[in-house]
Amino acid sequence: MDFFDNWTVQVRKGLLELCVLNLLLEGEQYGYDIIRKVLEVPGFGITEGTLYPLLSRLKMQGLVQTRLVESSSGPARKYYALTAKGRKTSATMNEHLQEILTGLNTLHGKDKR
Amino acid sequence: MDFFDNWTVQVRKGLLELCVLNLLLEGEQYGYDIIRKVLEVPGFGITEGTLYPLLSRLKMQGLVQTRLVESSSGPARKYYALTAKGRKTSATMNEHLQEILTGLNTLHGKDKR
């Protein structure tokens, strides 16, 4: 694994969490479906070994709540929905990210572009 | 440490690396000075325990090169400068980050803002 590939892994840390929260802003979703949707987002990508622990963390922190729904075409689905705290936290995270990116731009944007 | 504080730590991973590379686009710098400059960037912040291993990785990967310069007001300074590979890699990283952020916006920007 070369430097750039490894970097893309590292840069996901944190951003994936926000990615999932933002996806849940659209409405409740179940895990397997979240994976498919995130895979479609250019630059992202996620596997089960990443998503399920991530969702557990979000639930443990009270940012999401779950409900089980029977499915006629397979095993039961666990739907995740944002709590009020989750919506508030995701807003704060988006703001903080914006601040960081602005800071990043002040560095390499001094005289270029 | 609460969820948000921990998230800010996680989101630095990868971004800090790019932050330092972008700072070096301005010209060669030595470690102690990089710390002071990054501390001034809103949203960022870095300590010695983070920067020195980070710089070692960049050098090991051939993205930067170093030279020692004696100082009359303290210990010798180790100046870091980007190599050609380093400039190329930082450009690729900036592009990839832009792609990721665009993807992130397509998620929570569907009907909001």
Next chain:
DNA sequence: CGATGTACCTTGCTTTACAAGGTACTAAGT
């Protein structure tokens, strides 16, 4: 009854940020 698709979860590995500590040089107090 095997294979495929759906859907969940866990284990082990690697990488990183950070706090804390360590070394060493210079200069200014006391």
Next chain:
DNA sequence: ACTTAGTACCTTGTAAAGCAAGGTACATCG
């Protein structure tokens, strides 16, 4: 001379996250 503070580098140990790989279980189709 001794101590403190500022500069400047580096290392160690801990916690957290992504990911490959594997495991379980239900449904459907051949």
